[in-house]
Amino acid sequence: MLLVSAPVLGVPEKAALSKVIDSGWLTMGERVRAFEEAFAAMHGADDCVAVSSCTAALHLILYGLGIGPGDEVLVPSLTFVATVNAVLYVGAKPVFVDIESDDVPLMSIEDAEASCTSRTRAVILVHFAGYLANKQEWQTFASVRGLYIIEDAAHAPGLKEVGTFGAGAAFSFYGNKNMTTAEGGVVITRDPGLREKIRQARGHGMTTGTHQRLNSRTPQYDVTMLGFNYRMDEMRAAVGLVQLRNLQEWNEVRRILVALYRRLIAMRCPAVSMPFAEARTSAYHIMPILLPRYVNRQDVIDQLREQGIQTTIHYPPVHHMTLYRELFPGVHLPRTEDFADRELTIPLHPQITSPVAEAVVDALASALNGGARAGTAA
Numbered sequence: 001m002l003l004v005s006a007p008v009l010g011v012p013e014k015a016a017l018s019k020v021i022d023s024g025w026l027t028m029g030e031r032v033r034a035f036e037e038a039f040a041a042m043h044g045a046d047d048c049v050a051v052s053s054c055t056a057a058l059h060l061i062l063y064g065l066g067i068g069p070g071d072e073v074l075v076p077s078l079t080f081v082a083t084v085n086a087v088l089y090v091g092a093k094p095v096f097v098d099i100e101s102d103d104v105p106l107m108s109i110e111d112a113e114a115s116c117t118s119r120t121r122a123v124i125l126v127h128f129a130g131y132l133a134n135k136q137e138w139q140t141f142a143s144v145r146g147l148y149i150i151e152d153a154a155h156a157p158g159l160k161e162v163g164t165f166g167a168g169a170a171f172s173f174y175g176n177k178n179m180t181t182a183e184g185g186v187v188i189t190r191d192p193g194l195r196e197k198i199r200q201a202r203g204h205g206m207t208t209g210t211h212q213r214l215n216s217r218t219p220q221y222d223v224t225m226l227g228f229n230y231r232m233d234e235m236r237a238a239v240g241l242v243q244l245r246n247l248q249e250w251n252e253v254r255r256i257l258v259a260l261y262r263r264l265i266a267m268r269c270p271a272v273s274m275p276f277a278e279a280r281t282s283a284y285h286i287m288p289i290l291l292p293r294y295v296n297r298q299d300v301i302d303q304l305r306e307q308g309i310q311t312t313i314h315y316p317p318v319h320h321m322t323l324y325r326e327l328f329p330g331v332h333l334p335r336t337e338d339f340a341d342r343e344l345t346i347p348l349h350p351q352i353t354s355p356v357a358e359a360v361v362d363a364l365a366s367a368l369n370g371g372a373r374a375g376t377a378a
């Protein structure tokens, strides 16, 4: 089966893991620190905080900013549920905002403006599929209203601009992302005060970590805030250091594959549209396409599956999930709903070759033309 996403893992990752085991030090040690330094450097940041997931990173940013009950946070619905769950974790209210258009399925700034109230404190921008939101427009929007910008950068690691929009950015190293540590995440924030608060909150709110205590004269620590266990361990950091060295090259392969897909689909599947027609900075996390309205998506999914090609949907809208329907009934986001009804994500990862991409587009073209099901019996 050709998967939508697959991690690239090999001998260097195995060697890095073995070294950690041989070292006898398993969590929050030198490798976590080295990973933080390397990840920050790649993004032009002074420093960052490695955590256990992007979800934890989002939670810590909201928590660190003091967002809580009575506050509202603007969120897209065209995202993974974790973006919105994090707002509930701190007791604030997520306010769903529609996308701009089929072509630019990022949060609509006009709709965001219309959704602001006196309780709005922040907006979470998701760089959907890896394509960056418009930094200048959002900074103007946020500064006029005194709002924090939080980036959910799960789809966009490796880009210098990411983490510079506002208060902080959350990254994911889950197994299907552009680089992986199996589970893992990072917070980048340019504000040193916020960063140290987040660093402390990551480890139970303790004033020092175990590794620091090993290297200092006093074994004492204090707890000065309510914290969490959102630590990263040495094995993940060791894998992360190896993966990070490949990230730019992998993102470049993704870019080339997306360009190839765009050319082939325009030629062979002219009824299919592809978001982000205009050039835009991207980490090319996924390849979303929009099927024409007359096509039965499930048939296309089934036919591609018969050809050994996995497809997925990004995303079933969060406001349609039972939890969110019960909490916030009556939300209607017409552009998000239409996009989500027609979207299909085709395989995109660095191990896909040109012939494989061609085969995917051929299978797609034949599925759209009735394919094997309609038969060619003449």
Ligand SMILES: *Cc1c(COP(=O)(O)O)cnc(C)c1O
Residues within 6 Å of the ligand: 052, 053, 054, 055, 056, 079, 080, 082, 083, 126, 152, 154, 155, 171, 172, 173, 174, 184, 185
């Ligand atoms: C994967 C993902 C997350 C969650 O990341 P975890 O590291 O699994 O917590 C959050 N937001 C988006 C947009 C994602 O794609």
